[in-house]
Amino acid sequence: MSFDTIIEMEDLARHYEMGGVTIKALDGVDIEIGRGEYVSIVGPSGSGKTTLFNMVGGLDRPTRGRVYIDGVDISKLDAYELAWLRCRKIGYIFQTFNLIPVLTAVENVALPTVFAGVPRNEGLKKAEKILTSVGLGERLHHRPLELSAGQQQRVAMARAMANDPAIILADEPTGNLDLNTGMEIIDLLHGLNKTQGMTLVAATHDLKMIKASDRIVWMRDGKIEKIERG
Numbered sequence: 001m002s003f004d005t006i007i008e009m010e011d012l013a014r015h016y017e018m019g020g021v022t023i024k025a026l027d028g029v030d031i032e033i034g035r036g037e038y039v040s041i042v043g044p045s046g047s048g049k050t051t052l053f054n055m056v057g058g059l060d061r062p063t064r065g066r067v068y069i070d071g072v073d074i075s076k077l078d079a080y081e082l083a084w085l086r087c088r089k090i091g092y093i094f095q096t097f098n099l100i101p102v103l104t105a106v107e108n109v110a111l112p113t114v115f116a117g118v119p120r121n122e123g124l125k126k127a128e129k130i131l132t133s134v135g136l137g138e139r140l141h142h143r144p145l146e147l148s149a150g151q152q153q154r155v156a157m158a159r160a161m162a163n164d165p166a167i168i169l170a171d172e173p174t175g176n177l178d179l180n181t182g183m184e185i186i187d188l189l190h191g192l193n194k195t196q197g198m199t200l201v202a203a204t205h206d207l208k209m210i211k212a213s214d215r216i217v218w219m220r221d222g223k224i225e226k227i228e229r230g
């Protein structure tokens with residue numbers, strides 16, 4: 001592994017047993033992702049993209065193989081260390097935003113700082129700053145349902161950034177957005193990747209996202225079909 005590798009997957013597999021049938025959602029994926037790299041994961045629905053994110057993010061355990069983050073085999077982490085990794089090192093963005101409806105934008109964004117043990121006032125200040133940086137300075141106290149889809153995804157982005165993660169995992173972040181709104185999200189993510197050196201791994205069908213990335217990983221049936229330079 002080269003010194004600047006931040007994520008490494010080694011023969012990574014996740015199989016599901018369903019009524020006597022084995023579904024190979026992920027079936028032997030090997031890849032190294034560099035610090036500060038922007039990688040697009042592309043593939044038809046059911047090709048294993050979300051499963052791959054769940055493994056890299058430590059949300060689920062592989063059937064076989066390993067994930068290393070900063071050289072650490074995450075299967076060796078105890079519950080506390082894994083929680084720390086998920087909270088501090090990785091930010092998640094989902095297709096369906098997954099905001100908490102009863103919390104305001106600023107409270108949603110501050111939530112991960114609470115888990116990280118940041119004092120409440122400090123967390124709220126930080127949240128306010130990030131929301132302002134994504135153009136939502138005027139929407140701090142709106143609840144998710146009082147925001148447009150694009151604004152909700154920007155809140156979700158801000159939340160993903162709350163603890164300054166080294167890695168952003170974005171699972172079809174523009175999948176529920178119209179073209180223009182999707183473009184804003186892509187530009188923001190790409191900007192973070194370029195200016196702050198955040199490693200960005202994004203599953204997408206969006207040609208514009210694919211074009212902006214350093215590498216494109218094509219998946220099919222739980223395997224890497226090919227890898228291209230962006």
Ligand SMILES: Nc1ncnc2c1ncn2[C@@H]1O[C@H](COP(=O)(O)OP(=O)(O)O)[C@@H](O)[C@H]1O
Nearest residue numbers: 016018023025044045046047048049050051052
């Ligand atoms: N919890 C689960 N139980 C059983 N099968 C699953 C589960 N999650 C995903 N799968 C199956 O694994 C395959 C890959 O799914 P997924 O990773 O969600 O693909 P993608 O995100 O590329 O659409 C699909 O065939 C899907 O039906």
Ligand SMILES: [Mg+2]
Nearest residue numbers: 049050051171
């Ligand atoms: Mg998916």
